[in-house]
Amino acid sequence: MTKASPLKIAIAGLGTVGGGTVQLLHDQAELLAARAGRPLALVAAAALEKPAELPLDGVAFFADAREMAKSCDYDVLVELIGGAKGIALDVVTAALERGKSVVTANKAMIAHHGVALARLAEAKGGNIGFEASVGGGIPVIKSLREGLAGNRVTKVMGILNGTCNYILTTMRDSGRDFADVLAEAQSLGYAEADPSFDIDGTDTAHKLAILASLAFAMPTNIDGVSCEGIRNVSALDIRYADELGYRIKLLGVASSSDKGVETRVYPAMVPLSFPLAHVSGPFNAIVTEGDFVGRTVLEGRGAGARPTASAVVADLMDLATGRVGPTFGLTVDTLKPLPAAPAGTHRSAFYIRLMVRDEPGVFADVAAALKAEKVSMEQIIQRGRAPSEVVPVVMTVHETDEASMLRAVERIRGLASVTDLQLIRIESL
Numbered sequence: 001m002t003k004a005s006p007l008k009i010a011i012a013g014l015g016t017v018g019g020g021t022v023q024l025l026h027d028q029a030e031l032l033a034a035r036a037g038r039p040l041a042l043v044a045a046a047a048l049e050k051p052a053e054l055p056l057d058g059v060a061f062f063a064d065a066r067e068m069a070k071s072c073d074y075d076v077l078v079e080l081i082g083g084a085k086g087i088a089l090d091v092v093t094a095a096l097e098r099g100k101s102v103v104t105a106n107k108a109m110i111a112h113h114g115v116a117l118a119r120l121a122e123a124k125g126g127n128i129g130f131e132a133s134v135g136g137g138i139p140v141i142k143s144l145r146e147g148l149a150g151n152r153v154t155k156v157m158g159i160l161n162g163t164c165n166y167i168l169t170t171m172r173d174s175g176r177d178f179a180d181v182l183a184e185a186q187s188l189g190y191a192e193a194d195p196s197f198d199i200d201g202t203d204t205a206h207k208l209a210i211l212a213s214l215a216f217a218m219p220t221n222i223d224g225v226s227c228e229g230i231r232n233v234s235a236l237d238i239r240y241a242d243e244l245g246y247r248i249k250l251l252g253v254a255s256s257s258d259k260g261v262e263t264r265v266y267p268a269m270v271p272l273s274f275p276l277a278h279v280s281g282p283f284n285a286i287v288t289e290g291d292f293v294g295r296t297v298l299e300g301r302g303a304g305a306r307p308t309a310s311a312v313v314a315d316l317m318d319l320a321t322g323r324v325g326p327t328f329g330l331t332v333d334t335l336k337p338l339p340a341a342p343a344g345t346h347r348s349a350f351y352i353r354l355m356v357r358d359e360p361g362v363f364a365d366v367a368a369a370l371k372a373e374k375v376s377m378e379q380i381i382q383r384g385r386a387p388s389e390v391v392p393v394v395m396t397v398h399e400t401d402e403a404s405m406l407r408a409v410e411r412i413r414g415l416a417s418v419t420d421l422q423l424i425r426i427e428s429l
């Protein structure tokens with residue numbers, strides 16, 4: 001019997017995810033070889049520095065990742081450096097140009113350049129795996145591309161950023177400050193090199209653009225994703241959410257209907273009865289609606305060395321066994337751009353927190369502003385009275401279209417007694 005040839009792997013980037021991947025390939029080598037029917041052999045690695053703690057004996061080390069991509073003998077290049085372009089895009093392009101395959105955890109690059117890279121892979125005969133790019137260790141790419149291939153997907157939504165979920169959960173549980181908790185998420189290896197990508201929603205937008213492409217068979221369209229992060233979510237809103245029976249989560253929501261496609265990232269109040277409300281810490285979860293399957297929910301660790309390595313290696317196993325297909329489930333020429341749903345038509349309930357000078361007539365003015373835009377109030381909370389001091393007033397309103405809500409907000413902001421206003425969507429199922 002001839003011995004099956006190994007899958008030769010070159011890894012560019014040996015940080016959190018690269019280090020986890022090297023460790024997994026080392027620790028599970030026998031299991032992987034048995035499952036794939038051939039060894040998964042790490043032959044080369046590149047990074048700015050060679051980490052002494054990693055099992056890299058016998059692995060060629062390159063300080064220049066471009067040189068490794070262009071000259072080394074490998075079957076698949078694993079890109080774990082990061083960044084939408086620059087070195088990451090260069091090494092991936094070089095590998096695909098050579099007809100090699102690529103595995104990456106880089107959602108920024110796939111969201112911006114995935115279609116061009118998929119076209120190159122199709123032309124040159126390589127394949128691209130990006131399971132680690134969304135939902136960390138959760139097999140969500142496979143789920144959409146393969147497991148749900150028999151469905152028309154109408155909605156995919158989720159908690160897609162471990163750093164934000166960690167921050168929001170820890171702020172709620174411990175009452176600690178935003179900055180303090182962010183530093184902790186960074187030290188645990190969850191945060192992006194530039195953490196504003198996490199907290200301003202950019203990372204969630206990248207991931208949502210990828211999910212929408214797979215779900216709706218359209219090219220990735222990062223420019224079409226509206227994006228709002230968690231910087232303005234205060235400890236006060238987190239406490240009121242609790243009191244009202246909600247959790248605040250940063251969501252990515254993509255939906256497709258006869259009005260068009262909507263892809264949006266925003267912090268939302270999620271009712272406790274909704275599965276996403278209980279997803280905490282660095283965990284992610286993705287809810288999908290398909291026309292035959294109905295609803296599916298996937299949950300797991302969305303960031304960190306070991307979960308993300310698990311996803312990288314899942315792609316490597318597919319390449320080792322030949323379970324491969326077009327990057328986004330369809331060849332690039334069959335992906336169809338879809339129109340965006342008209343702005344302002346999205347409907348939801350809302351939470352509004354005002355800071356008001358507690359003067360006679362404030363409630364009447366706010367109620368009049370809502371009435372003028374046909375927005376219907378559901379409940380209102382104000383505690384304590386301290387005339388002439390600024391106090392919080394919290395309201396929830398029934399489902400309304402977003403355009404009406406935003407017009408009402410403008411009216412309320414214009415009231416002399418209102419000093420601040422925070423608006424948060426209330427997500428329904």
Ligand SMILES: NC(=O)c1ccc[n+]([C@@H]2O[C@H](COP(=O)([O-])OP(=O)(O)OC[C@H]3O[C@@H](n4cnc5c(N)ncnc54)[C@H](O)[C@@H]3O)[C@@H](O)[C@H]2O)c1
Nearest residue numbers: 013014015016017047048065080081082105106303304308
């Ligand atoms: N950290 C996570 O939990 C996580 C999860 C999913 C996806 N990702 C993605 O994985 C990728 C890597 O993230 P990370 O957290 O492991 O990053 P990291 O900062 O921990 O590691 C980056 C690695 O790239 C190397 N590198 C940087 N510039 C280089 C250059 N010019 N040439 C060669 N090597 C270079 C560094 O030496 C380091 O080894 C990013 O795309 C990130 O978005 C990260």
Ligand SMILES: N[C@@H](CCO)C(=O)O
Nearest residue numbers: 161162163190192303
């Ligand atoms: N910074 C990302 C890493 C996983 O993609 C997060 O916090 O979710």
Ligand code: NA
Nearest residue numbers: 131134136138
């Ligand atoms: Na994943």
